[in-house]
Amino acid sequence: MRVLVLNGPNLGRLGTREPDVYGSATYPDLVKLCQEAEPEADVRQTDDEGTMIGWLHEAADARVPVILNAGAWTHYSVAVRDAASQLTAPLVEVHISNTAKREEFRHTSLISAVATGTILGLGVDGYRLAIAWLQRQ
Amino acid sequence: MRVLVLNGPNLGRLGTREPDVYGSATYPDLVKLCQEAEPEADVRQTDDEGTMIGWLHEAADARVPVILNAGAWTHYSVAVRDAASQLTAPLVEVHISNTAKREEFRHTSLISAVATGTILGLGVDGYRLAIAWLQRQ
Amino acid sequence: MRVLVLNGPNLGRLGTREPDVYGSATYPDLVKLCQEAEPEADVRQTDDEGTMIGWLHEAADARVPVILNAGAWTHYSVAVRDAASQLTAPLVEVHISNTAKREEFRHTSLISAVATGTILGLGVDGYRLAIAWLQRQ
Amino acid sequence: MRVLVLNGPNLGRLGTREPDVYGSATYPDLVKLCQEAEPEADVRQTDDEGTMIGWLHEAADARVPVILNAGAWTHYSVAVRDAASQLTAPLVEVHISNTAKREEFRHTSLISAVATGTILGLGVDGYRLAIAWLQRQ
Amino acid sequence: MRVLVLNGPNLGRLGTREPDVYGSATYPDLVKLCQEAEPEADVRQTDDEGTMIGWLHEAADARVPVILNAGAWTHYSVAVRDAASQLTAPLVEVHISNTAKREEFRHTSLISAVATGTILGLGVDGYRLAIAWLQRQ
Amino acid sequence: MRVLVLNGPNLGRLGTREPDVYGSATYPDLVKLCQEAEPEADVRQTDDEGTMIGWLHEAADARVPVILNAGAWTHYSVAVRDAASQLTAPLVEVHISNTAKREEFRHTSLISAVATGTILGLGVDGYRLAIAWLQRQ
Amino acid sequence: MRVLVLNGPNLGRLGTREPDVYGSATYPDLVKLCQEAEPEADVRQTDDEGTMIGWLHEAADARVPVILNAGAWTHYSVAVRDAASQLTAPLVEVHISNTAKREEFRHTSLISAVATGTILGLGVDGYRLAIAWLQRQ
Amino acid sequence: MRVLVLNGPNLGRLGTREPDVYGSATYPDLVKLCQEAEPEADVRQTDDEGTMIGWLHEAADARVPVILNAGAWTHYSVAVRDAASQLTAPLVEVHISNTAKREEFRHTSLISAVATGTILGLGVDGYRLAIAWLQRQ
Amino acid sequence: MRVLVLNGPNLGRLGTREPDVYGSATYPDLVKLCQEAEPEADVRQTDDEGTMIGWLHEAADARVPVILNAGAWTHYSVAVRDAASQLTAPLVEVHISNTAKREEFRHTSLISAVATGTILGLGVDGYRLAIAWLQRQ
Amino acid sequence: MRVLVLNGPNLGRLGTREPDVYGSATYPDLVKLCQEAEPEADVRQTDDEGTMIGWLHEAADARVPVILNAGAWTHYSVAVRDAASQLTAPLVEVHISNTAKREEFRHTSLISAVATGTILGLGVDGYRLAIAWLQRQ
Amino acid sequence: MRVLVLNGPNLGRLGTREPDVYGSATYPDLVKLCQEAEPEADVRQTDDEGTMIGWLHEAADARVPVILNAGAWTHYSVAVRDAASQLTAPLVEVHISNTAKREEFRHTSLISAVATGTILGLGVDGYRLAIAWLQRQ
Amino acid sequence: MRVLVLNGPNLGRLGTREPDVYGSATYPDLVKLCQEAEPEADVRQTDDEGTMIGWLHEAADARVPVILNAGAWTHYSVAVRDAASQLTAPLVEVHISNTAKREEFRHTSLISAVATGTILGLGVDGYRLAIAWLQRQ
Numbered sequence A, B, C, D, E, F, G, H, I, J, K, L: 001m002r003v004l005v006l007n008g009p010n011l012g013r014l015g016t017r018e019p020d021v022y023g024s025a026t027y028p029d030l031v032k033l034c035q036e037a038e039p040e041a042d043v044r045q046t047d048d049e050g051t052m053i054g055w056l057h058e059a060a061d062a063r064v065p066v067i068l069n070a071g072a073w074t075h076y077s078v079a080v081r082d083a084a085s086q087l088t089a090p091l092v093e094v095h096i097s098n099t100a101k102r103e104e105f106r107h108t109s110l111i112s113a114v115a116t117g118t119i120l121g122l123g124v125d126g127y128r129l130a131i132a133w134l135q136r137q
Helices: A027-037 A049-062 A071-075 A078-084 A125-136 B027-037 B049-062 B071-075 B078-084 B125-136 C027-037 C049-062 C071-075 C078-084 C125-136 D027-037 D049-062 D071-075 D078-084 D125-136 E027-037 E049-062 E071-075 E078-084 E125-136 F027-037 F049-062 F071-075 F078-084 F125-136 G027-037 G049-062 G071-075 G078-084 G125-136 H027-037 H049-062 H071-075 H078-084 H125-136 I027-037 I049-062 I071-075 I078-084 I125-136 J027-037 J049-062 J071-075 J078-084 J125-136 K027-037 K049-062 K071-075 K078-084 K125-136 L027-037 L049-062 L071-075 L078-084 L125-136
Strands: A003-007 A041-045 A066-069 A091-095 A117-120 B003-007 B041-045 B066-069 B091-095 B117-120 C003-007 C041-045 C066-069 C091-095 C117-120 D003-007 D041-045 D066-069 D091-095 D117-120 E003-007 E041-045 E066-069 E091-095 E117-120 F003-007 F041-045 F066-069 F091-095 F117-120 G003-007 G041-045 G066-069 G091-095 G117-120 H003-007 H041-045 H066-069 H091-095 H117-120 I003-007 I041-045 I066-069 I091-095 I117-120 J003-007 J041-045 J066-069 J091-095 J117-120 K003-007 K041-045 K066-069 K091-095 K117-120 L003-007 L041-045 L066-069 L091-095 L117-120
Touching: A003 A027, A003 A049, A003 A125, A027 A041, A027 A125, A049 A066, A049 A078, A049 I049, A049 L049, A066 A125, A071 L078, A078 I071, A091 A125, A117 A125, A125 B125, B003 B027, B003 B049, B003 B125, B027 B041, B027 B125, B049 B066, B049 B078, B049 C049, B049 E049, B066 B125, B071 C078, B078 E071, B091 B125, B117 B125, C003 C027, C003 C049, C003 C125, C027 C041, C027 C125, C049 C066, C049 C078, C049 E049, C066 C125, C071 E078, C091 C125, C117 C125, C125 D125, D003 D027, D003 D049, D003 D125, D027 D041, D027 D125, D049 D066, D049 D078, D049 F049, D049 G049, D066 D125, D071 G078, D078 F071, D091 D125, D117 D125, E003 E027, E003 E049, E003 E125, E027 E041, E027 E125, E049 E066, E049 E078, E066 E125, E091 E125, E117 E125, E125 J125, F003 F027, F003 F049, F003 F125, F027 F041, F027 F125, F049 F066, F049 F078, F049 G049, F066 F125, F078 G071, F091 F125, F117 F125, F125 H125, G003 G027, G003 G049, G003 G125, G027 G041, G027 G125, G049 G066, G049 G078, G066 G125, G091 G125, G117 G125, G125 I125, H003 H027, H003 H049, H003 H125, H027 H041, H027 H125, H049 H066, H049 H078, H049 J049, H049 K049, H066 H125, H071 K078, H078 J071, H091 H125, H117 H125, I003 I027, I003 I049, I003 I125, I027 I041, I027 I125, I049 I066, I049 I078, I049 L049, I066 I125, I078 L071, I091 I125, I117 I125, J003 J027, J003 J049, J003 J125, J027 J041, J027 J125, J049 J066, J049 J078, J049 K049, J066 J125, J078 K071, J091 J125, J117 J125, K003 K027, K003 K049, K003 K125, K027 K041, K027 K125, K049 K066, K049 K078, K066 K125, K091 K125, K117 K125, K125 L125, L003 L027, L003 L049, L003 L125, L027 L041, L027 L125, L049 L066, L049 L078, L066 L125, L091 L125, L117 L125
Parallel strands: A003 A041, A003 A066, A066 A091, A091 A117, B003 B041, B003 B066, B066 B091, B091 B117, C003 C041, C003 C066, C066 C091, C091 C117, D003 D041, D003 D066, D066 D091, D091 D117, E003 E041, E003 E066, E066 E091, E091 E117, F003 F041, F003 F066, F066 F091, F091 F117, G003 G041, G003 G066, G066 G091, G091 G117, H003 H041, H003 H066, H066 H091, H091 H117, I003 I041, I003 I066, I066 I091, I091 I117, J003 J041, J003 J066, J066 J091, J091 J117, K003 K041, K003 K066, K066 K091, K091 K117, L003 L041, L003 L066, L066 L091, L091 L117
Antiparallel strands: A117 B117, C117 D117, E117 J117, F117 H117, G117 I117, K117 L117
16 A cells, blocks of 8 residues: 655654654664555655645645654644645644643644544554554555 | 553444544444454443543553543543543553544643543544554553 | 423522522422423433433433533533533523623533523523423424 | 513514524514514614614613613624613523524623523524513513 | 541542652541541542532531542532532632642632632641631631 | 813713712713813713714814713724824823723723823713813813 | 725725825725726715615625725624625725734734635725726626 | 822933933922922832832821822732722822833733722823812812 | 746645635646736745745845735745845735635734735635736836 | 741731731731740741842741741742742741632732642631641641 | 943842752852953842832933843833833843743743843853943944 | 854845844854854855754754754744754854844744753844853853
């Protein structure tokens, strides 16, 4: 099953950045985890909002399901939300950390209301669950 | 693996209540789904806050992981939150519907900040994912 | 015409509790008033949230109209609201006192948006009006 | 029993305006309904705030009870509220639609706190109930 | 002197639950402390809102003073507040922890405005002080 | 000295309306008081917003100072504010009662920021002071 | 093409009132501009809320498009909004000044959500654009 | 007539400080103006909160009327408000500038609700009016 | 007349994206419409914030008027606002849909206060009107 | 046991000031009550913020426990809070009246979060309880 | 270069008070640091608001630049702000700790908007930087 | 000493953009000023969020101190904040203008809470001070 796994800003530094919050798995570990769960998973990361918007347009055109960890954009990028809302295949929002335990500005997600569902706080395993769920649809 | 799957008010009416929001699976379907995923799953439902608090105390004493769908209490019952915060084994919060698409008072969860993680909007399959995650810990 | 007249916490103490706010009629007076207006009226009171939810489920299953004075739950119990929203027959919300003249936290009702209509501040006569209205439907 | 039934802006267009919200009864139907319930009912409608204030002064001087549907003024006209608060006979506030199901700015009533009681969401029958209640005082 | 000492949800787990917040005294220790201070003290605990409301009604009927630690209900149960407001003998609100140092939603008490006074943050000794104060009235 | 003394809704009922708030002086007393203080004072009252706006336009054209008690419009009529802001001669806002002691929605004045100054809570004498002040300019 | 161009309070004073905000064109200039753009344009102005509501009812009955500059009523008159929402032909809201650069209470429009579209800050030319747009529909 | 005219922080610098806001009259001019209006006027100024509180206690004990310009304390000193609320003779609050035209934090007065009335924006003449009003009581 | 017509994120997908909100015209249709109205119109679109900022700097340097549809950036990009505020030629803000009818976070525009004026809700015709207006300046 | 009992503004007037709120005990009565409970109690009162800060520094240096009734400063003086937060011995906050029953601005205490605990609404007996509690530590 | 370095409440206890927040430098160290950087620096500290206001008046009269660490007054003392706003020479606000990392009520400064600039979080070195900056003006 | 001096959107236009706010120094002047103060200073500017995030990652990896003027991103870019929070060497936030004197949305900084300290309003000299401070660490 083809699926786009799209990761937003700073997620390329996984394992380096605040390991007590994000765990010790690195970004390459994450890529591997996703591809083991689903060989056709296409895992990408960008710190550039325009690039992310382009990938979401690509997914919308291809009618491919998306797993989206928009990182910090989750909380303010209406542009990413608008791109995500154009998807017609399922969209699963994933966050590695439990944002409800962090600063108050992280408690609001612009993505959730345009996603099919959300998985948060279950570490990089959240991606595995999202893939498993998509595989059953 | 022993796990308590605790469901709050109105969840006993699954399948009857707003099927466009909650899907067509009934509560017995949900029980069966959980037990297929994990034969030792102990699935319960109550409309009574005191009973739910008691179950959470039981889980805390037994150090058993919990999957909690607190239903409407999610949004106001500090008492259920306080009981949930006493657990030492993992706690996964599950919601069948995507609360971010519903009334604004459903956007706030008192449970999330005391849970390990949250799965929402993925239907009754959310329970399956939560069990799968707990089985890997 | 069968109708459930459901009363929430502290309403069993009518006549005793703040008579300047609630009037001098007692709870037995209220039961009598309802049954004189509609012999098939089934008037109940509980201080227990779970019991109230169960009664609302019963009414939903029986497709019976409900007159609901949720008392203090009006202002915080999303669980009672969710149970009430499952009714398919008409639901009339009644409050004996004019909550708009009382503390600000009583100005918000979680029930109103899921009720057909609301009668407030007209004393125990509000129940009589609600019954009369239901009888005409 | 003499009673003033006062209707605010846009209510003269009942039946024409948003029938799914206000029902199909026309303003003449409403007048007839009130007068059948109480032959001495004096039913009036105005789109002019000053005229409404004058009618309320008239009722205050005559010590006549009032049924008031202030329409849109309910939500902002402190002037109508101040005129209404001068009444010494009972004042019943009526709204045809259930304002709790509509835009948030319609959830606040300046009139409720100076009324004896309020009936909302029961359609034009709300007027009949208000008259019945006044007749029993 | 007869006095009801009423404890709300999760207080039965004292000593077990967050000892750095609530101290090491257990609930049986608390019962003993109260009865040593006042042999006629009737100390009770419940996780069930309806039960607590019933006890407050009992105290209102018996015109007995009450020491109330409503626990988590302090912050949302209008029903417990309404029951408490019916007391005619003194009501002392007690909290073991200093709620002003905890989450913001614990800074608001629905009970304080219907209590005679409040003691908070002085540990289980707060109960002793409340008893001493009642004995002097 | 020519001066317009303009009074808004319900002020024609002075002496009748809430005498504990507004005092026992009647509207004719007020007119007399103003004319004794300043024989050229032109004292008017209206319950009609459009009429008030017209009078303010008249004053703006004539470059006459104005004493304005906009009554309830003070708190919501942007239209009266916009008319008042066109005056080039001084504008003194007067309120008979101390609005700071009344309901919260009376604590905000749309007029104050476009007036030269404000006198409130000094009863009908406030008009006399306003006239005296204008006479000295 | 018949079109009603309806102007609210204080707009009759165009050219006199705050020329740095509204420009130097007078109200007769505005009428002329509209009629040059569309000979059948029926341009009116009133300071009276009831009159404006009546004109909107007239347009609703005639199914004529409307250009509405509700002036200060934009920010508080729910009654004008309710009348405007009854139109079935297009409604273009126009403001001469850029309200986003003025006081904060001018940033909210009750009219926008019931209009087809809005033109603001382009001076009296905004009317010309609105007419041009209507002519193309 | 004995009257205390009490001035708070920075008012000793009148004439020097922001003359476009406060006018060109100096503090000695203000003292003279008051004493000409009322020879027994006792005019004082302090930058020290404790001193102001003491003067208000003195006035409360002597049952002397007070004219209070609390300056910046108006907006935050609950202590000055509490002292002012102990007065039994009339209290007139005066502000030289029109605080409604200044920063938003100056729009709230803690003093107004415990004063008899308030005069603002009429320059140092506000003191003269306050004295004239007190002389008539 | 040279004019830059700058379009923000997701606008390249016009016609594809939510046609009930944005209409059926495609982005190439939009380009054509603008160039027919004004042959020198330079129409551009980007999903990249930095690129948009660069275009605005280019316009500022060339002192060329701009028509800006900042799309989702309208609601959060202070950087785009700051770039837009450097323009010295007129800036017309255009939105295809009526943002006042959509989610609340779309009701606020950071651009409006630095624009000359705004046109919203009139479909792609809004661009034509903006061009027509600029041609007359 | 040495203890500082520090009282803030207006507390020197106890017995005189609003006896229905504060009771009839005078400040000398309060001093006597404290010294009877603890002969080494050092009871002081000041209307001067700087003096209070100095006393708290003295207590911090001497590592003496403090009973603090900061009066009106409780609600705004961050400076008193900062001084209080330097204490290492226990700090008990006392209020004679039940501030939860008074104006909303008295519901917030800057002191509570830096105190060990708080006693409020139990009259001057609150001091006695605070001393008793300190004696047991 | 003459410069006043004015320090507010609790700053005299530097080095003693929360060293993890404020560092280990004592107040005498701070005085020395300033005087080494600028021999004419006049460094003062007070816990008394009136004294601080007086010093600011002195600086205003002498047209001397000021370095102001208003401590806790920063967040509520409008009186200190009003005194500071009278300075005509530059005013540099300094805070030793990074207030943005502390309690929310410390995130707002009344002083910043009347200062030339602000230095915060750089420890006592902030004073040195402020002096260096003033020396270059 | 190696230091990265990173400048966000629109800062490349220094000297051109609002010189009354930002002063007349150009961006090349700024670069020169920094390099004169610290020859190893590496001064960069970008209008592209992704580029800035990359530079911050580079600084985090190199453990180099950073001077960051995030410009408009300061107020909304959680992504830049998250990148900045990964630095382990000191981070000094600089703003050329005094943001506290500008629009309210500029009063909040997402960067401050993850910076060591902040310098604002001291013009381009703020960079010099930041470098001087870093050189002393």
